[in-house]
Amino acid sequence: xxxxxxxxxxxxxxxxxxxxxxxxxxxxxxxxxxxxxxxxxxxxxxxxxxxxxxxxxxxxxxxxxxxxxxxxxxxxxxxxxxxxxxxxxxxxxxxxxxxxxxxxxxxxxxxxxxxxxxxxxxxxxxxxxxxxxxxxxxxxxxxxxxxxxxxxxxxxxxxxxxxxxxxxxxxxxxxxxxxxxxxxxxxxxxxxxxxxxxxxxxxxxxxxxxxxxxxxxxxxxxxxxxxxxxxxxxxxxxxxxxxxxxxxxxxxxxxxxxxxxxxxxxxxxxxxxxxxxxxxxxx
Numbered sequence: 001x002x003x004x005x006x007x008x009x010x011x012x013x014x015x016x017x018x019x020x021x022x023x024x025x026x027x028x029x030x031x032x033x034x035x036x037x038x039x040x041x042x043x044x045x046x047x048x049x050x051x052x053x054x055x056x057x058x059x060x061x062x063x064x065x066x067x068x069x070x071x072x073x074x075x076x077x078x079x080x081x082x083x084x085x086x087x088x089x090x091x092x093x094x095x096x097x098x099x100x101x102x103x104x105x106x107x108x109x110x111x112x113x114x115x116x117x118x119x120x121x122x123x124x125x126x127x128x129x130x131x132x133x134x135x136x137x138x139x140x141x142x143x144x145x146x147x148x149x150x151x152x153x154x155x156x157x158x159x160x161x162x163x164x165x166x167x168x169x170x171x172x173x174x175x176x177x178x179x180x181x182x183x184x185x186x187x188x189x190x191x192x193x194x195x196x197x198x199x200x201x202x203x204x205x206x207x208x209x210x211x212x213x214x215x216x217x218x219x220x221x222x223x224x225x226x227x228x229x230x231x232x233x234x235x236x237x238x239x240x241x242x243x244x245x246x247x248x249x250x251x252x253x254x255x256x257x258x259x260x261x262x263x264x265x266x267x268x269x270x271x272x273x274x275x276x277x278x279x280x281x282x283x
Contacts, residue, residue: 044124044223047123048123048124049229049237050120050237051122051147054115054120055111055121056189056233056235056237058115059071059111062111068176068178069085070153070154070174070175070176070177071109071110071111071149071154072085072086072087072154072156073087073150073154073155073202073203074086074151074155075088075105075109075200075201087109087111087149088105088121089108090105090198091198095138095139095197096140096197097198099129102143102145121144122146123147123229125223126144126146128142128193134195135196138195138196140197141198143193143197143198146223148190148199149189149190150190150202150204150276151204152277154174155173155201155202156173170281171279171281172277174277177233180276183232183234185232185273186232186233186276187232187233189230190228191220191230192218192219193221195253203218205218205271205275207272208280219250221251222242226242226248227239227240227241228242233276242267243265243266244266244268247268
């Protein structure tokens with residue numbers, strides 16, 4: 001036997017073996033990464049539910065501490081004498097505000113003393129504040145605050161001609177907590193994706209029980225797939241998965257309305273049934 005044949009094979013991988021190992025790693029990565037991404041999104045949704053639940057509990061505590069009166073849902077700009085009991089304050093120019101100004105408005109709002117952190121006002125999946133507003137008419141920074149209160153819960157509007165706060169919707173507002181009937185089914189906080197900058201005003205859905213032609217007035221947010229988080233007047237929070245193509249499309253575009261009358265479907269009916277207001281007064 002020659003010396004050459006007696007030499008042992010040097011340790012290591014052949015090219016074929018390396019290719020097999022690389023192929024196995026690629027398969028494992030392709031399985032693990034989507035699962036990791038899904039877990040990350042689910043974790044953020046859980047945090048978001050905790051945030052909106054904390055806001056809902058602060059809303060309840062405020063009412064308990066203030067003779068059943070609830071906070072104003074509409075963060076009016078200082079230029080129209082935003083009342084001290086607004087849940088958050090708007091900057092002087094809400095159409096051209098910075099993230100820092102919006103955070104300042106959160107800290108001087110009526111609910112902040114019960115929360116003491118701005119983190120619960122923001123969903124980690126909401127990145128609007130990192131870029132200009134999506135709406136071409138928007139100015140300043142994109143929105144930082146991820147949640148809004150429905151307009152039917154003391155979402156008064158200010159009429160500069162009358163120099164007073166007045167209701168300009170087709171319903172009257174609830175101003176006391178005990179006026180919320182079936183609190184487990186009426187939502188108090190909504191994830192909102194306003195496209196012109198900060199989430200200004202209250203979140204509005206225009207009910208029309210007379211002929212069932214309700215309207216999507218403001219967009220919800222889709223930061224967790226096709227789902228949004230809500231808190232209810234009894235303090236519990238839950239996530240709602242959407243299926244209506246019109247709602248999903250207008251939400252992705254971050255449009256505000258009024259958008260269009262809807263043809264009755266499960267999503268629109270759910271929003272209509274849960275939207276809180278005192279009394280329908282017609283168009």
